[in-house]
Amino acid sequence: MSPFVAQWQLDPEVDFLNHGAFGACPTAVLAEQDAWRARLEREPVRFMLNELEPALDRARAAVAAFVGVEPRSLVFVGNATAGVNTVLASLPLRAGDEILVTDHGYNACNNAARYWGGRAGANVTVAEVPVPVREPNDVVRAVLAAVTERTRIAIVDHVTSPTGMVFPVAEIVAALRERGVLSLIDGAHAPGMLPLELDALGADYYAANLHKWCCTPKGCAILVARPERHATLRPLVISHGANTRRTDRPKLWLEFDWVGTIEPSAILSAPRALELLAGLLPGGFPALQAHNHELVCYARRLLLDAVGSEPLCPESMLGSLASVTLRDAAQAPGFEASPFCEPLYAELCARRFQALATFWPAAPRRVVRVTAQLYNERAQYQRFAAALAELA
Numbered sequence: 172m173s174p175f176v177a178q179w180q181l182d183p184e185v186d187f188l189n190h191g192a193f194g195a196c197p198t199a200v201l202a203e204q205d206a207w208r209a210r211l212e213r214e215p216v217r218f219m220l221n222e223l224e225p226a227l228d229r230a231r232a233a234v235a236a237f238v239g240v241e242p243r244s245l246v247f248v249g250n251a252t253a254g255v256n257t258v259l260a261s262l263p264l265r266a267g268d269e270i271l272v273t274d275h276g277y278n279a280c281n282n283a284a285r286y287w288g289g290r291a292g293a294n295v296t297v298a299e300v301p302v303p304v305r306e307p308n309d310v311v312r313a314v315l316a317a318v319t320e321r322t323r324i325a326i327v328d329h330v331t332s333p334t335g336m337v338f339p340v341a342e343i344v345a346a347l348r349e350r351g352v353l354s355l356i357d358g359a360h361a362p363g364m365l366p367l368e369l370d371a372l373g374a375d376y377y378a379a380n381l382h383k384w385c386c387t388p389k390g391c392a393i394l395v396a397r398p399e400r401h402a403t404l405r406p407l408v409i410s411h412g413a414n415t416r417r418t419d420r421p422k423l424w425l426e427f428d429w430v431g432t433i434e435p436s437a438i439l440s441a442p443r444a445l446e447l448l449a450g451l452l453p454g455g456f457p458a459l460q461a462h463n464h465e466l467v468c469y470a471r472r473l474l475l476d477a478v479g480s481e482p483l484c485p486e487s488m489l490g491s492l493a494s495v496t497l498r499d500a501a502q503a504p505g506f507e508a509s510p511f512c513e514p515l516y517a518e519l520c521a522r523r524f525q526a527l528a529t530f531w532p533a534a535p536r537r538v539v540r541v542t543a544q545l546y547n548e549r550a551q552y553q554r555f556a557a558a559l560a561e562l563a
Contacts, residue, residue: 269294270295475495483495519558522558
């Protein structure tokens, strides 16, 4: 058993290989969240009116330093999907504009593109990134090939949810800017999994979760925007900040920090989560990321052998999440909106495995995805590979 498993409250009877879905919050961080909740409830009015802003600023400073961005450009949102919706809702899209997504993109964010684009009469186009991907430039070429003179913004995953690939977003962002196309990076899996320097990346917008690989409580995510995008970026909930006369804080903070009464304990616990993870291994986050990368590469090799599949991408394009393709399902389901509709997922759960089995890019094609976190050990993947060889 991993010596780190005691840091989390996971069911010891389940081989939990799906950290990428919703993350898992360590016990010490949950205690920090409880302390913030207790502090709020002791004197709710004083806390919300006098203590919340400085507490948010301290959390923002810690998170901004971690992802390599100026705090003025960072606001908190509930999740990465909310961040993507926020950007799309703020854009002055017009009829005939195009929003570019990829066929590796997260379904919820692609749905957001269709919705907000449809309201304005804009179209959604899909860049097809063929698999297997041999090198990062395959992704760059596929995305740019789908750019037209009408492309207004491109939504590109940093780490793809269904396939686990780390896309070369720095190259994509630079190439899009040369073509006058805005970049919105869906970084749902990136913080904590990958080293980030978002100021250097220079994406117009970057949305990311902290509850996954930074192990914060659920409901903690960030939206980062280049300074020249601040003036037109508005929260989905318009509140008191819209007409405030305050000049002591950035307008972006004044609008996003107060969207009505919120439960802020997840956000305020983020510094504790970063501190905890950084202290688990000598070498801090770089050592943690290297450990998880090596472990997931080991897991993928086992699974590829077990099911007789070819890798979707080289190991250098993996973080701590990886997928392998399976034989096509014998029968496609009638309802495919849920990623958990693949019958294999229920079979795995019955055998006390938690790993994602889903249809991708569409039924009957399917993949199974595993993740690696410090609480995992090689024996878990060995058991999983044996079960998968039997079931799939």
